[in-house]
Amino acid sequence: MLDSLSLDRMRMFLTVAEAGSFRAAAARLGRVQSAVSHAIAKLEDELGIALFDRSGHKPALTSEGQALLSNVRDVLLRVDAMRARARGLRDGVELELSLTVDVLFPPLLVGAALAEMSQTYPSVAIRLSAEALGGPITALLEKRSQLSIIVGESFRDPRIAVDALTAIDMIAVVAAAHPLAQQAGPLDAAALADHLQIVQFDRSSLTDQRDIGVISPRTCRVGGQDIKHAMILAGLGWGRLPGWLAAEDLANGRLARVETGVLGRRAQLPAEAYVGHRLDAPLGPAARSFAAALARLCAEP
Structure with a gap:
């Protein structure tokens, strides 16, 4: 269901798309490759579509995955901005500007x-x-x-x-x-x-x-x-x-x-x-x- 979408899985999807492979994405995220592959598979199950074509040497975005990539990027940017604002409200005066x-x-x-x-x-x-x-x-x-x-x-x-x-x-x-x-x-x-x-x-x-x-x-x-x-x-x-x-x-x-x-x-x-x-x-x-x-x-x- 859409309500169960995980921000962590969306971030993995974005990282794989940008890094070009599950291995490279795992290295960027500090995760094991199997965890990244499993998370992407779960996200595909939740959405009911294939995000990547895995038939080649490296995973390639499907047309559906390409269409959703900008939405995922926008969601994550907004979440990061909200977290940053919360930290700014919580934290005190900077040591350095x-x-x-x-x-x-x-x-x-x-x-x-x-x-x-x-x-x-x-x-x-x-x-x-x-x-x-x-x-x-x-x-x-x-x-x-x-x-x-x-x-x-x-x-x-x-x-x-x-x-x-x-x-x-x-x-x-x-x-x-x-x-x-x-x-x-x-x-x-x-x-x-x-x-x-x-x-x-x-x-x-x-x-x-x-x-x-x-x-x-x-x-x-x-x-x-x-x-x-x-x-x-x-x-x-x-x-x-x-x-x-x-x-x-x-x-x-x-x-x-x-x-x-x-x-x-x-x-x-x-x-x-x-x-x-x-x-x-x-x-x-x-x-x-x-x-x-x-x-x-x-x-x-």
């Missing part, structure tokens, strides 16, 4: 929110790191951080809950003395491709060799926004910088906008910033205090 911030996000806002949190929870230690592209999401998935600030829409995962904070304007810029700054716009992609582009590389595996926002075949790949900013200022090439980082140099004439519509109107595109956490990991009082302070600061003019 671990936070990973996207390099495109203004660090002064992060510092102000952390300072506010520390006034209320002075005993909480802070571990802060900055990563690019898929790094903040990876830090959550690998449980290296309780919270991450994520910029852009390229990196999402159903295990991560996110709340929007603010938009970060990404502006294509070049040193004032660079040849691109002297060319009358609007420049097309071919004109930009003639010049070296300074781009951020991803230390995580989430981009899977994808280039995001890369136009030129000639690139200089850097590991941080500070060095990217410096290389653009030095005249090495052009690239996109967050508006908060480029604003002063644009105002005093050290940097110029690249006159192109290829990367948004006036070479400017907004990227939404989010604060995220794992659905199955409870946020303690200090983490909730920080997230609330950051959201309020982002909403202020």
Whole structure:
């Protein structure tokens, strides 16, 4: 009967589907293989359908199993989220707040929110790191951080809950003395491709060799926004910088906008910033205090 469905058996079903075999699933779950096989057989009896085709070298999802997989994943995510919320309500103040911030996000806002949190929870230690592209999401998935600030829409995962904070304007810029700054716009992609582009590389595996926002075949790949900013200022090439980082140099004439519509109107595109956490990991009082302070600061003019 459906009322007798076991969450443990559903979790085994999901693990077998993701791991590709009963043996691999047993290793992940710390169970013996026979227990996993028995649990799947019991689940199939309860549902009245075959979830796996066992005729081949490895079990393969049947069409019925494939159809139910998303339902099982959704049920388990919701249960994990409920358990996490209960633990968060039960547990006291954290010993440490671990936070990973996207390099495109203004660090002064992060510092102000952390300072506010520390006034209320002075005993909480802070571990802060900055990563690019898929790094903040990876830090959550690998449980290296309780919270991450994520910029852009390229990196999402159903295990991560996110709340929007603010938009970060990404502006294509070049040193004032660079040849691109002297060319009358609007420049097309071919004109930009003639010049070296300074781009951020991803230390995580989430981009899977994808280039995001890369136009030129000639690139200089850097590991941080500070060095990217410096290389653009030095005249090495052009690239996109967050508006908060480029604003002063644009105002005093050290940097110029690249006159192109290829990367948004006036070479400017907004990227939404989010604060995220794992659905199955409870946020303690200090983490909730920080997230609330950051959201309020982002909403202020």
